[in-house]
Amino acid sequence: MTNNRNDSRQRFAKTMWAGMLAPEHMQKVEDEVVERFIPAGGYVCRKGDPVDHWMGVMEGFLKMSSISPDGKTVTFSCMLAGGWFGEGSLLKTEPRRYDVVALRDTRVAYMPRSTFNFLLDHSIAFNRFLLHQLNERLGLFISLVEYDRMLDPDTRVARCLASMFNPYLNPGSSMQLQISQEEIGYISSVSRQRANQALQLLEKKKLLTVDYGGITILNLDGLRRFPDEADA
Structure with a gap:
């Protein structure tokens, strides 16, 4: 130990x-x-x-x-x-x-x-x-599998970020997530540039804020339901 x-x-x-x-x-x-x-x-x-x-x-x-x-x-x-x-x-x-x-x-x-x-x-x-x-x-x-085959990149980034807050799989996650845009691209199977575009859109929808060296989740349920929640 x-x-x-x-x-x-x-x-x-x-x-x-x-x-x-x-x-x-x-x-x-x-x-x-x-x-x-x-x-x-x-x-x-x-x-x-x-x-x-x-x-x-x-x-x-x-x-x-x-x-x-x-x-x-x-x-x-x-x-x-x-x-x-x-x-x-x-x-x-x-x-x-x-x-x-x-x-x-x-x-x-x-x-x-x-x-x-x-x-x-x-x-x-x-x-x-x-x-x-x-x-x-x-x-x-x-x-x-659904994200990769059926969803556009913006929705894929939103859902993949939301999936990081599963209480069984990642119990230590806080709403302030120290993660780079490159790392977000890795988990969402998009480029760093495309991840940046998606984050800007999600920030405009007031689902999260992009901070120095990470992001802060403002509406976790909204991320899980995006784009339906954003259009409501």
């Missing part, structure tokens, strides 16, 4: 599932989870890697993506502080099916498979959390 145990306890307390665990189960997690620093642009894991850990973002910003046969990068999701991922691959005991890359300097927690399986065997609360998280992730991926 990190050398500062009190700091580690505080960080784990911010994750949704940690507060559901019995004290002895949380103690096991604290004893067995390790943290690693991943620099911006570095790989947390690669497609095809063996899956030995469940992983969580302690601080920073990650994207989950893959390279299509024609060489196009397809972004599936992003993870902010408090988000955990990789449970599907652990449950199926299959190789990693995607890359996870740090979009900025990030600290990642690695829970060993043995610890993950212990929680599955001994914690009803942990199982209930995973069921909800898997359901939320499935809904997100179905939405992303």
Whole structure:
């Protein structure tokens, strides 16, 4: 674990599932989870890697993506502080099916498979959390297919930003999001320039404000319903 145990306890307390665990189960997690620093642009894991850990973002910003046969990068999701991922691959005991890359300097927690399986065997609360998280992730991926195939770039940016505020997948998100326009382009599958145009439109609709180094969400429900909400 990190050398500062009190700091580690505080960080784990911010994750949704940690507060559901019995004290002895949380103690096991604290004893067995390790943290690693991943620099911006570095790989947390690669497609095809063996899956030995469940992983969580302690601080920073990650994207989950893959390279299509024609060489196009397809972004599936992003993870902010408090988000955990990789449970599907652990449950199926299959190789990693995607890359996870740090979009900025990030600290990642690695829970060993043995610890993950212990929680599955001994914690009803942990199982209930995973069921909800898997359901939320499935809904997100179905939405992303819709965004990519059916929505214009402005609506895609709005919906992708809204998806970052899912309480199960990114529980630590605040309405002030430190994210660059380049990063918004990554998660929305648009260019930085096109993301900038979309943000200007969303700002005019009073759904968000563009700040130095990030954005502030003013109307989360409006982002989720855009463009219908903006035209109402």
